[in-house]
Structure formats: C-alpha cells, structure tokens
Amino acid sequence: MCDLGLQTLHLRKPGWSRDKYAAYIEQIQPNNRRRVVLHDWHELASTLHLKGIHYTERNRPAAPIQHHPPLTISTACHSLQQLAAGFGAVDYVLLSPIFDSISKEGYKAAYPEPDALKQAVRSAGVPVIALGGVGPSNLQFACDLGFAGVAVLGAVWQAVDPVQAFVAIARACQEPD
Incomplete structure (x- = not known):
C-alpha cells in the first residue's frame, strides 16, 4: 500500500509487547517506516526512524502535549x-x-x-x-x-x-x- 500512495499507517496493536512491536516494524522496509505512527511503545519511533507517535485517550498526557x-x-x-x-x-x-x-x-x-x-x-x-x-x-x-x-x-x-x-x-x- 505504501507503493500505491499510503501516506500514514497508524500502528495499533493492543496487548502487544515492546519486542513484538519492534519485530513487526523491522519487517517493514526502512523507506516505508517513515510512514508509520505508533499508538504504543512511543520510544520505538525515534530508534526505528518512524513518522510519529499517536496519543489515544488512554495514554494522552494530562498536561498539554509537547x-x-x-x-x-x-x-x-x-x-x-x-x-x-x-x-x-x-x-x-x-x-x-x-x-x-x-x-x-x-x-x-x-x-x-x-x-x-x-x-x-x-x-x-x-x-x-x-x-x-x-x-x-x-x-x-x-x-x-x-x-x-x-x-x-x-x-x-x-x-x-x-x-x-x-x-x-x-x-x-x-x-x-
């Protein structure tokens, strides 16, 4: 789908461990990882060179987002x-x-x-x-x-x-x- 125009893929896998998330993302071609936004395990976004992070209502900070x-x-x-x-x-x-x-x-x-x-x-x-x-x-x-x-x-x-x-x-x- 990335080759067909997908701009952003929000990755949401409730219950997955950090390691399972990382292993899944590592299967994505490196040039397509810049389209992935994580709903959980936000720290992986920088280390795996992803597009961004998403705050759900469950994990959104109480203070304004920085x-x-x-x-x-x-x-x-x-x-x-x-x-x-x-x-x-x-x-x-x-x-x-x-x-x-x-x-x-x-x-x-x-x-x-x-x-x-x-x-x-x-x-x-x-x-x-x-x-x-x-x-x-x-x-x-x-x-x-x-x-x-x-x-x-x-x-x-x-x-x-x-x-x-x-x-x-x-x-x-x-x-x-």
Missing part, C-alpha cells in the same frame, strides 16, 4: 467539546465517529448536525482527520465538511482484498470535486 521533532504528534477525540479544547502541540487530530463504523458494530456516527461539525473542524486550529465509517461513498462529504483528510479502517481491512479496497479509496480521494 512537540517531539522530528516526529509528528497526533491524538484522537470523540466530541466537538474535546476538539475545541485543544491538546497542545499536535500536528493533527483524528475525530470519530464521523459516519457509522464499518469495523465496530453498533458504533454510530456521533455528529448529527453537519453545520456544527463543519464549524468545529474549521475552527480547530489544527488539521482534523475524519475517522469512523469512512469509505469511497462518503469521501466527498468528509471533504465538504472541511476535514484535512480521512483515516480508514474497516473499509480496507474488512474487505476481501484490502489492497484493492485501498486503491479504490485512493482513487476516490484523487478524483476532482
């Missing part, structure tokens, strides 16, 4: 109130669930008022990435809401052919408005 050059820093939030509050020196925020989840049954879209969502995204002061139920059919709507990008999970990893699903999403992202 920047860690040259790593990118991201975090996630699940409400417009959290988004408005800010998190410190982050490069981008994942906001979810924007649409009904594909990978989590019963995890419904949390933002029924598109105008309020659009205003919150545009006034966040940091790029906001749409997460939750994102697929080819709703990419344009995410763009219309002002999101800086999209993150996909179920649309790719639950597809019969994940690579082909990724290609379809990448093509949809490149299509003119």
Whole structure:
C-alpha cells in the first residue's frame, strides 16, 4: 500500500509487547517506516526512524502535549467539546465517529448536525482527520465538511482484498470535486 500512495499507517496493536512491536516494524522496509505512527511503545519511533507517535485517550498526557521533532504528534477525540479544547502541540487530530463504523458494530456516527461539525473542524486550529465509517461513498462529504483528510479502517481491512479496497479509496480521494 505504501507503493500505491499510503501516506500514514497508524500502528495499533493492543496487548502487544515492546519486542513484538519492534519485530513487526523491522519487517517493514526502512523507506516505508517513515510512514508509520505508533499508538504504543512511543520510544520505538525515534530508534526505528518512524513518522510519529499517536496519543489515544488512554495514554494522552494530562498536561498539554509537547512537540517531539522530528516526529509528528497526533491524538484522537470523540466530541466537538474535546476538539475545541485543544491538546497542545499536535500536528493533527483524528475525530470519530464521523459516519457509522464499518469495523465496530453498533458504533454510530456521533455528529448529527453537519453545520456544527463543519464549524468545529474549521475552527480547530489544527488539521482534523475524519475517522469512523469512512469509505469511497462518503469521501466527498468528509471533504465538504472541511476535514484535512480521512483515516480508514474497516473499509480496507474488512474487505476481501484490502489492497484493492485501498486503491479504490485512493482513487476516490484523487478524483476532482
């Protein structure tokens, strides 16, 4: 997928040990490691020359996040109130669930008022990435809401052919408005 345009891969493997994370990452070609963002074992990001680190709600510091050059820093939030509050020196925020989840049954879209969502995204002061139920059919709507990008999970990893699903999403992202 890196050869087909994948910009960032968020690596989240709950319960994996530090050694298992490191062994997995070492299987990734060195030039593609610069696309990997870690959700756990953040110290590996520098030693393995990765793109960055991600703070989940579980591991986000209570104090404002400090920047860690040259790593990118991201975090996630699940409400417009959290988004408005800010998190410190982050490069981008994942906001979810924007649409009904594909990978989590019963995890419904949390933002029924598109105008309020659009205003919150545009006034966040940091790029906001749409997460939750994102697929080819709703990419344009995410763009219309002002999101800086999209993150996909179920649309790719639950597809019969994940690579082909990724290609379809990448093509949809490149299509003119």
